[in-house]
Amino acid sequence: MEGSKSSMRRELKFLFAIWKANLQSAMEYHIAFIAQILGMMLNNAFYFLFWVIFFERFKEIRGWGLNDMFLVFGVTATSFGVTAFLFGNAFSLSDVIAQGRLDYYLSMPRPVLLHAVSARSIPSGMGDIIYGITSYLLSGYFSWGGLGRFVVGVILASTAFAAFLIIAHSLTFWLGNAAALARLLMNAILTFALYPITLFNGPAKFLLFTIVPAALMGSVPASLVRELTWQNLGGLFLGAAVLLGLAIVVFRLGLRRYESGSAIQVEV
Amino acid sequence: MTVIQISNLRKTFTTKRKAAGLGGSVRSIFRPQHQVVEAVRGISFDLGEGGRLGLIGPNGAGKSTTIKILTGILFPTEGEASVLGYVPWKERRQLAYHIGTVFGQRPQLWYHLPAIDTFQLFGKIYELEDKDVKQRISFLAEAFEIEDLLETPVRKLSLGQRMRCEIAASLIHRPKLLLLDEPSIGLDVVAKQRIRDTIRRMNEMENVSVLLTSHDAGDLEALCKRVIIINHGQIVYQDRVSNLKRRYLTTKEVGVRYARPIPKDFTMPDVNILKVGKYGVKLGFDTRQIPADVVLARLAESGDLVDITISDPSLEEVIAKIYQEVEGAKEAQA
Known part of the structure; x- marks a missing residue:
């Protein structure tokens, strides 16, 4: 127990160091850094404008109103931003694998997956984070307790999202290059996460909780912010934990193929 | 003490084969064909403490595969290996604390940051005390003559300057073994000489053992005490560089x-x-x-x-001569 605690502390120290280096790297081009953040916020705002116009006309879809959209947008954008900013390489893991760049992480004394996904930061993720928090504050659901639940919800949702990206990109170990497929799956999860969950029933809803776990990025953490129930918290925690466990297993299996040299075109 | 000991190491890859053209691409979807590539075929050698060994051979000879097996990146199909007492593919993380690696074509310094920031990050990766990292950086900066380069973003350094910083970074944790894969690739004559001098100096000062792969015979002449020439995954010659010179020069x-x-x-x-x-x-x-x-x-x-x-004739000519002899002997046998 003491050993695993100290090992966790070591990995956290390492993570903070790599995040610091990422931030320093992004700051090297401070104008581009700020432009990316502002650009992403503007991009999100334009996208959201559609829902503002929609709800002005229809007011509600199956009990889902504009304030719910603000909240779900807040949670999803923040979770997406956290993943992009802190684990940016999860978005391009396919290329890292296909181009043999895992060699570098394998030659270092740190956990390969953790090192590989945290070694790059996408600066625009900060724009998503700021936009997401603003959206939450404007949703009308703000309370101090709610803010705490928002933070917990975002941590679990970004874990689920990062795990989903890792699983999708790890298919490269078997398919050669799964970048396009992973992008497709990522767009699917984002699109469905931002739709009112009340629109879906039966098999479609089941799909959004399992194969394309969009609900874990949108409606479930949003429900948690609205109200703390064990069903919301437990469901989100369990979903994130299962996805993370699956991501680690899939990546490890893939890594065995990589280490065999047959997964990629190796330099002899 | 033996730093590297490998015996009958073999590595086989299975790669996809595809006939040329669109037809070949379509056929490969429905009836994929695979071929087995024997990258390393029964290599055995060892390296003692403080030794400087060169592994040379043409493209596809199996040099990089051997280095990757020794760092634990790849596991072998057959054979045994011990690096500093560790089995690389089973104890990769423990081994990583004691070896330094430089892949000439794969930079490890952060491109947009000054080299000193990567050095400090490596300090955290290898779990060194901040005070030790600081001392080590100033020692390496002096040894590699990179004091004036440390605070310049890596993207603004020349290839030679960058490579000196790369090698310095790989030594930040005082490794006992330095594995260099094509460290002088793409460098001009002056930069090559500087890199060689520095590696040799570090070997002499800290007794760090060096295994390097190279296309460049000059690296061997200037740096290595022993040489192994491999071709098609097999050792075709191994001896002291001085003996190689005496026999073929x-x-x-x-x-x-x-x-x-x-x-x-x-x-x-x-x-x-x-x-x-x-x-x-x-x-x-x-x-x-x-x-x-x-x-x-x-x-x-x-x-x-x-x-x-x-x-004397260049080592390239010497190697060509050895190849000719080996190929000639094979043909005679056939």
Whole structure:
């Protein structure tokens, strides 16, 4: 127990160091850094404008109103931003694998997956984070307790999202290059996460909780912010934990193929 | 102490094969064909503490695969290996604390940051105390003559400067073994020499063992005590670099310059006249046919010598000769 605690502390120290280096790297081009953040916020705002116009006309879809959209947008954008900013390489893991760049992480004394996904930061993720928090504050659901639940919800949702990206990109170990497929799956999860969950029933809803776990990025953490129930918290925690466990297993299996040299075109 | 010990190491890859053209691409979807590539075929060697070993051979010879097996990046199909007492593919993380790696074509420094930031990050990766990292950086900066480069973003450094910083970064945690895969690739002559000098100095100062792969025979001449030449995944030659020279450097080239003009039809028995100028001549000879002192004596008799240079053939030529011998022996066997 003491050993695993100290090992966790070591990995956290390492993570903070790599995040610091990422931030320093992004700051090297401070104008581009700020432009990316502002650009992403503007991009999100334009996208959201559609829902503002929609709800002005229809007011509600199956009990889902504009304030719910603000909240779900807040949670999803923040979770997406956290993943992009802190684990940016999860978005391009396919290329890292296909181009043999895992060699570098394998030659270092740190956990390969953790090192590989945290070694790059996408600066625009900060724009998503700021936009997401603003959206939450404007949703009308703000309370101090709610803010705490928002933070917990975002941590679990970004874990689920990062795990989903890792699983999708790890298919490269078997398919050669799964970048396009992973992008497709990522767009699917984002699109469905931002739709009112009340629109879906039966098999479609089941799909959004399992194969394309969009609900874990949108409606479930949003429900948690609205109200703390064990069903919301437990469901989100369990979903994130299962996805993370699956991501680690899939990546490890893939890594065995990589280490065999047959997964990629190796330099002899 | 033996730093590296490998025995009968084999590595086989399975790769996809596809016929040319669109038809081949379509066929490969429905009926994929695979081929087995034997990258390493039964290699055995060892490296002692403080040793400097060069692994050379043409593209596809199996050099990089061998280095990757020794770092734990790849596991072998067959055979045994021990690096600093660890089995690389089973104890990769423990081993990583004690070895430094440089892949010439895969930079490890953060491109947009000054090198000093990567050095400090490596300090965290290898779990070193901040105070030790600081001391180590200033020591390496002096040894590698990179004090003025440390705070410049890596993207603004020349390839030679970057490579010096790369090697310095790989030594931040005081590794006992340095594995260098093509460290001098793409560098100009001056930068190459500087890199070689620094590696040799670090080997002498800290007794760090060095295994390097290279295409460049100059790396071996300047850096290595022992050499292994591999081709098609097999060792074709291994010996001390000095023995390699003695055995294969049997030809010499001599250039002389006289005080007065020499005849255009300058001749000498048992030597090849390569070039005749107004005041000088360049010739080549085989020391097994005519001793060097005889040639020099005859040259001295031909006029008043002003300058003289004697050179060995390049190691590239030597390696080509070894290949020819090996291939010749194989053909004779066949």
